[in-house]
Amino acid sequence: MEYTCKDFKVGKCEGEKMVDGETIPLVLQPPEVAGKASVESLLEAIVKNKEWFEEMIIKNSAVLLRGFDVQNAVEFNDIVEACGWDDIRYVGPAPRTHIHKRIWTANEGPLSEFIYYHHEMVLISEFPKKVILYCEVPPPEGGETPFVPSFRVTERMLEEFPEFVEELDKKGLRYTFTALSKDNTGSMRGRGWEDTFATSDRDEAEKRAKALGMDVEWLPNGGIKTILGPRSLTRVFDGRKGRRMWFNTMVGMHGKELSSAMGADGTEIPGDIVKRCGEIIEEESIQFKWEKGDVLFLDNYALLHGRRPSLPPRKVLVATCK
Secondary structure: OOOOOOOOEEEOOOOOEEEOOEEEOEEEEOOOOOOOOOHHHHHHHHHHOHHHHHHHHHHHOEEEEOOOOOOOHHHHHHHHHHHOOOEOOOOOOOOOOEEEOOEEEOOOOOOOOOEEEEOOOOOOOOOOOEEEEEEEEOOOOEOOOOEEEHHHHHHHHHHHOHHHHHHHHHHOEEEEEEEEOOOOOOOOOOOEHHHHHOOOOHHHHHHHHHHOOEEEEEOOOOOEEEEEEEEOOOEEOOOOOOOEEOOOOHHHHOOOOOEEEEEOOOOOOOHHHHHHHHHHHHHOOEOOOOOOOOEEEEEOOOEEEEEOOEOOOOEEEEEEEO
16 A cells, blocks of 8 residues: 555644654645645545545544645535545534534533543444544634554553553453433533433433443433443454554543443552553643644544643534444
C-alpha cells in the first residue's frame, strides 16, 4: 500500500508526534493544483482512494483532513457517506443532539469541563471502528480533542505494574454507571435513561440494556444503575501489529460520583495505580489546534480521545461508523 496518493498532499500540524515510526495525526491536504480546493474534489478523492484512505487511518491511527473548505453538517455528512462505512448509533451518557442524517453534536456537557480519555462506547458489546469529528466553529482558546495511542499505555503500565495488569486482564473489570431520570445538560454524563435507551418504557429500557450486555437496577429517584462486566482491560485487534490496546475506562470511571470501576470479582483497584495510569495517559497524549473545516478520523480501536476545557463558542460535530 503506497504511503502517498496524488489526490492528497501530506502536510503537518502543530502537536503531531512520531509514535513507533508513524506520524499521528497524518495530515492530508489538497494537492497543489490550480484553483481552490472544494468538498466536491475531496469527495471524489475519497471515493477514488477508499482502500488507501482506510489503510492510512489504521496505519496512523488518526487522519486530519485540512484545507478542504468544509462548511457545514450537510457537507460533513457527504464526506462520511463517501467513505462507505455503515452507521452505528451512539449509546452512552453524553448529552448529544441530532443535526443531520448521520451527524450529531459531540458531547454537549459544559465547555469548562475536561471530558476524560476514552475509546468510544468501550463498555458495550458493539462499538464503532471509527469516530469522525468535524470542526464547524473552532474555539477561541482550549477545546482541543487530545488522543492517546492506546498500546503505549499498556506498554508503560506493563513496565511499572506487570503483575497488576496481567492479573486484572485475566479477571476483567466490572463497571457501574448511573443514568439520571431526566436529561441534565449541565453534566458531561447527564443523559437521562430515556434518551440513552431511546424509550420511555422501563421494560423496554431493561430489554435494550440487556441486549447491550448490561444488568440494571432501578433507583428510588427514578434513575437507573447499570452494571457491566466482566469487561476486558486490554484488547488486540486485527491489522494493528498485534498491539495490546488499553481498551478500558478504568481511570475515567473509578471512584466517580455516578460511576465505579473495580475488578470483576469485586476487588478494589488501588487508587495509586489509577492515579499513575492517569499520568501515563496524559504524558502520551497528542493534540492540535482545531481550525474551521477540519475533519478528523480516529481509529477507535487504537486511540483514546477526550476534550480539553474550552472558551465558547465551540462547535464540533461527530459521526460514528462500524
